[in-house]
Amino acid sequence: MKEGCGIKEEIWIEKYRPVSLEDVVGQEEIVKRLKSYVRSRNVPHLLFSGPPGVGKTAAAISMVRELYGQEWRGNFIELNASDERGIDVVRHKVKDFARTAPLGGAEFKVIFLDEADALTSDAQSALRRTMERYSSICRFVLSCNYSSKIIEPIQSRCAVYRFRSLSDEAVGERMKKIAEAEGVEVTEGGMGAIVYVARGDMRKAINALQAASLMEGTVTEETIYQITATARPEEIRELLAAALAGKFTQARSLLDDLLLVQGLSGEDVIIQIHRQMMSLMDSDDLSATTSVRLMDRIGEIDFRMTEGANERIQLEALLAYFALAGSER
Template identity: 75%
Template sequence: MGQPEIVRRLKSYVATRNLPHLLFSGPPGVGKTAAAISIVREIFGEGWRDNFIELNASDERGIDVVRTKVKDFARMAPLGGAEFKVIFLDEADALTSDAQSALRRTMERYSATCRFILSCNYSSKIIEPIQSRCAVYRFRALTPDAIEKRIRYIAEQEGVEVTEDGIEAINYVARGDMRKAINALQAAALISDKVDMNTIYQITSMARPEQIRNLIKMAISGDFAGARNELDDLLLVQGLSGQDVVVQIHREMLDLDVPDADKVRMINRIGEIDFRITEGANERIQLEALIAYMALTGLSKSTAT
């Protein structure tokens, strides 16, 4: 379901004031929380806070929060003549199985006077009984055009100059996450009156895509020393973490113009290196092992150019 279709369906709930239990699923920074608050403000007007509570399930993920805070708020009658109250549970996929089971019973018992809006990154972590009681909306990552439009609007309102390559860099960093895009713009505007590509990559601690591509090409063409020098620049000069470098290598490898068999072999090794670093292995040794594998396994020089 596309974002415009989601907006249309949610507006119909506001128009009819007939709100079911809702489950919003999707990546971070795509508007799940904003959609929930917008619905509540449209329905209840200025007094929306009287009939609304927001809880972050990742902070309070045990069964006690459902038995106390959620249940106590749900059992109270709506204020101001409202038909129901709304409980918004952000990051609901962090709730334990016991807490989700208790939540299911609470949703059943107080459905006449209380509606639940659950937000999560992975709907598969929400138990089936809860999913079956909710209208499920799956949000997708925002398009580069949507992010560019909003960034240009904010920059205009704030009097910030953003270059074309700055917009491209923000889109590269954000990857469909509006929150990350706005944070990058704000941070870059604090250190420079002109937000360009270099400022964005500097403030977000990300390498330029062409630098990562250059590292990969040197490695797979057998230039281990050159690839190692590029790695030194990323880790020691720019101060990137090993995890960030692995993520960017994976991202650029997917777009590299190489035979599929070579790409599959390299991505398989990237996944192994990423797992080792996550488990606590030395980042420097693992990244050098990755570029050594690329140099040993290699590709033909024609595909590396």
């Protein structure tokens, strides 16, 4: 599509995807290890685990690019295990690629299985044998959000790297570079809002910046919160302060504004309440005992909502509990 349609021609996530290990931010120790593999051209099977949007896929593809140069696509295949999670994908696609010889004089080929924790137990068991049988000409890189969902025999065959959430500084620095490259003006509050809603997820940050840039010439704090369906931190603070002060009716009115006017889901609200509770605990506004009780109740309400309970009733029950706890302080 053309820019005249109001839509940029490129999705910025793909446009600014790292092409070398130097471009992967916030994972310095892991990048250092991967560079040593590239230099020695001796790569073990790898297992990358961590939250979404922190550079797992980018690190894997960047390593392969540096290993093979311009011919990297001939010795690399990427499969998303969440699309095809059964044993057939291992028996056919993975095995067929693994058994063929590397191209261009390469020592080995690389198979990248993204979201490998979505593979069934049978598929993982079949993958274990394939990894063992073709290890002389093929290396496996597995990416997952939860390493506990990968069976132990596979974990023991891999060098495990745990990616952490990106720091606010790393996200902010990369967003400033992208905004400058795209000619987008971002206010200081807008940049702070991008970092807040991203929560260490670079994909979410880039998406927020691009979407906001299409709405207005200057990206502001208000625009970011609007397009990401996120409440301002001060709104959540006001909600909790009213509840803890025993003003249940006022707190309920503020909750109605978040759910009905701003259109937030119950899950969005409970996550932001949890984040704000951490700030309250750090500021010593609550006693240790009260903080523990409130955090326990937040977890219980979150579980109930996950199980299908009515969001509004559960959140109002949480505010009522906050009001009771506040009166006992």
